[in-house]
């Protein structure tokens with residue numbers, strides 16, 4: 157007899173891929189399909205999912221490519237045998253901060269799609285601008301300076317919106333778009349985030365922006381639960397903010413509410429059930445924390461194109477070095493996040509500098525991994541010997557806000573000084589360990605105010621996460637997992653979500669299950685916690701806290717802080733803004 161039990165779809169429209177995943181009510185993955193932009197897209201000349209204009213530090217993606225991806229992923233799911241008529245709910249996630257500009261015809265085009273044509277072939281006139289600024293974009297320094305000053309200083313902006321101004325955040329991006337492309341801005345009827353763009357396609361009309369993803373704009377007052385009028389006016393360029401407000405639309409509070417049912421286009425083209433519910437789509441990081449019932453002090457490290465460190469917390473403690481968002485499902489909770497542009501692609505660059513690869517292995521990472529774990533921490537041979545420490549930023553970084561470059565140093569822990577004389581570095585092999593170490597040390601440095609010691613704490617352990625969950629492409633890598641445990645700790649160890657690279661899409665699919673099947677008042681954590689089978693879903697991949705190593709890396713944190721200060725100082729000298737911070741002694 158044909159299976160008619162419900163399925164729930166989750167999508168992840170991230171930098172390099174669109175992923176779709178279907179789960180059952182008991183959270184079992186039944187179908188998956190992927191569209192890899194570089195490998196599968198035709199007609200867009202992109203690299204690693206994006207286009208770049210180096211002269212203006214712009215990074216952007218063609219919206220039509222995403223339409224092509226949706227067409228294809230649905231077809232691929234169908235080819236794998238999914239019966240779309242079983243799908244009772246759809247949710248999804250998008251790379252954060254990116255904005256999509258709909259034309260005046262956009263909404264009409266969305267609700268009048270011809271089932272015999274692809275989305276790509278009939279939505280070309282639906283946008284007032286064909287590109288979406290990508291989160292790796294660094295073109296908005298001028299606009300960020302205005303945002304940071306607008307409420308007083310960057311701390312005030314962080315208190316209000318959860319983050320100081322960042323190049324990629326949508327408010328500064330809209331301000332730049334309006335001034336650089338005034339005609340296109342004038343012709344824009346609605347602005348979506350990537351997540352709400354994807355939701356709009358499935359809904360057949362422009363979907364609201366999500367309560368968590370809205371916090372990635374530098375426009376939303378998190379405590380007040382509304383757009384900040386002054387910041388809207390800055391982005392809009394006028395005290396009358398009505399036009400921008402209506403372009404952005406309302407933001408419903410309930411992350412598990414219903415936007416309505418699936419667009420008839422999908423019913424007629426793919427056989428979706430006409431009562432299938434569209435559940436709010438959120439950002440890819442908020443969605444990732446929904447891939448498991450995270451407990452207090454659990455941390456997730458997402459190793460995708462970006463590296464992010466995520467925790468769910470009831471405490472709102474914003475400061476300019478970190479991000480706070482509303483939790484995507486649970487009012488009263490927040491999501492703490494650190495985000496780095498130079499994650500997967502920076503590691504790939506170091507890997508690709510090694511040659512030749514190890515004979516007899518098909519894993520392109522095996523040589524990198526051998527070098528990353530085959531030496532002592534930071535190259536130190538004795539407790540007080542000098543440490544190798546470096547920053548690898550092929551793209552301008554977010555924290556610290558440093559321009560592109562590779563910055564290698566030697567740190568003397570006894571005299572606490574840095575040397576830029578790196579003749580003791582053995583290159584390129586020493587870079588393998590150093591890049592993973594510095595990426596993880598930065599997470600430890602910046603999360604130390606948010607983690608806490610375990611309770612009870614009979615062994616007097618230092619503050620650290622309880623468990624560390626690795627997700628995203630890089631979570632497959634055993635060397636990164638080992639160093640994550642040594643550097644970040646993790647009282648109960650380092651785990652990988654055993655669902656391939658799909659934690660984000662999975663989180664969205666779980667969100668759809670919760671939204672459609674929840675009883676009145678039942679929280680996401682309650683419903684998913686009850687159905688979650690830990691033994692099947694997570695796998696321990698490395699030890700966590702190890703006393704001696706953790707202590708050694710305390711010096712690494714110290715060294716990294718010095719290096720960052722030095723690099724920032726040199727950058728400030730170059731642009732003529734240096735003060736007397738005490739750095740610059742090298």
Ligand SMILES: Nc1ncnc2c1ncn2[C@@H]1O[C@H](COP(=O)(O)OP(=O)(O)O)[C@@H](O)[C@H]1O
Pocket residue numbers: 170171172173459460461462500501503504521627628629630631632633657
């Ligand atoms: N075994 C591995 N070791 C280290 N990195 C890996 C490995 N497998 C994949 N990756 C990295 O994962 C990244 C893609 O991760 P993914 O989560 O799919 O990214 P995104 O969500 O940004 O599209 C690639 O940049 C690649 O370098």
Ligand SMILES: O=C(CO)[C@@H](O)[C@H](O)COP(=O)(O)O
Pocket residue numbers: 170171172250251252253291324372439440441460461462463464495
């Ligand atoms: O900018 C951020 C978060 O602030 C990035 O994390 C993007 O959300 C893109 O993520 P991936 O494509 O790496 O998943």
